[in-house]
Amino acid sequence: MKTTTWGLTTLALFIAAISFATDLPKMNVNANDASKLTVSFESPTASPVELIISDRDGVILYGWKSEMPEAKICKMYNLSELGDGNFNICVNYGGKSINREVCIKGKNVNVGPAVQLNEPFFNYKNNRLNVSFMNVAKKNVYLNIYKDGEHYEGFTLGKNMDIQKCFDFSKSQKGTYEIVLTDYFKEHHYIVNK
Numbered sequence: 001m002k003t004t005t006w007g008l009t010t011l012a013l014f015i016a017a018i019s020f021a022t023d024l025p026k027m028n029v030n031a032n033d034a035s036k037l038t039v040s041f042e043s044p045t046a047s048p049v050e051l052i053i054s055d056r057d058g059v060i061l062y063g064w065k066s067e068m069p070e071a072k073i074c075k076m077y078n079l080s081e082l083g084d085g086n087f088n089i090c091v092n093y094g095g096k097s098i099n100r101e102v103c104i105k106g107k108n109v110n111v112g113p114a115v116q117l118n119e120p121f122f123n124y125k126n127n128r129l130n131v132s133f134m135n136v137a138k139k140n141v142y143l144n145i146y147k148d149g150e151h152y153e154g155f156t157l158g159k160n161m162d163i164q165k166c167f168d169f170s171k172s173q174k175g176t177y178e179i180v181l182t183d184y185f186k187e188h189h190y191i192v193n194k
Contacts, residue, residue: 024116027091027098031109037077037102039089046071047094053077056086058187079104090186095119099185120181122190127170129179129192133163137184143167146178157181169194 025043032038039051046069053062062077079087087102097119101112120133135141141157143165157163169177169192177192 025091025093025096025098027089027100027114029089029100029102029111031102031111037079037089037109038074039077039091040072040074041091041093041098042072043093044071045094049073050092051075052088052090052092052186053079054088054090054186055082056088058182061087088186092119097186115185117183117185120188120190122179124169124190124192127168127172127194129167129169131157131163131165131167131179131181133157133181133183135159135161135163135183139184142182144180144182146180147173147175149178152177 025041028038028040030038030040041049041051048068049066049070051062051064051073052060054060061082064075066073073091082104084105085103087104088099089102090097090099095118097117099115099117103110103112115136117136118134120131123130131143133141138159138161140159141163142154143157144154145152145167155165155167157165172194174194177194179190179192181188181190
């Protein structure tokens with residue numbers, strides 16, 4: 001009897017796990033040829049969505065933002081004028097993102113696997129900036145601070161999976177500071193007004 005109860009409980013948990021797994025957001029990138037890419041995104045819940053295509057240096061080549069919460073999007077892009085290279089396609093939704101790398105060489109287009117990331121958490125209070133970031137890639141993460149457009153200070157935050165740092169702004173002059181956290185996949189921006 002205990003074996004039957006244990007088996008039924010395990011089966012119920014397995015079915016619940018499968019149903020939760022199928023509810024994860026999905027992003028597909030299909031290459032029609034070397035010049036056209038179709039990017040589609042589907043999520044079980046609607047949220048504001050942003051789609052960004054950038055080059056390896058983080059320069060944004062194409063960007064789109066939904067005006068209302070979306071559960072599904074499908075966009076086609078013509079990349080013929082970009083030429084060969086590596087590009088990052090990112091869909092930001094509800095504090096998370098899905099990223100895929102696309103490599104174009106001649107007429108060959110290779111699409112890398114989807115990587116789901118959490119966006120960093122920034123909190124500025126009492127002249128202190130707290131930064132929390134889950135470094136999924138386990139590659140070096142950098143934080144640069146720009147004051148009124150000029151580079152002010154830079155830090156290497158390391159390769160750890162869990163990054164928690166606090167930066168003291170009490171001795172900084174008044175002004176607008178742009179915080180740029182750069183990981184393996186992309187840049188994340190935050191503004192501090194002191």
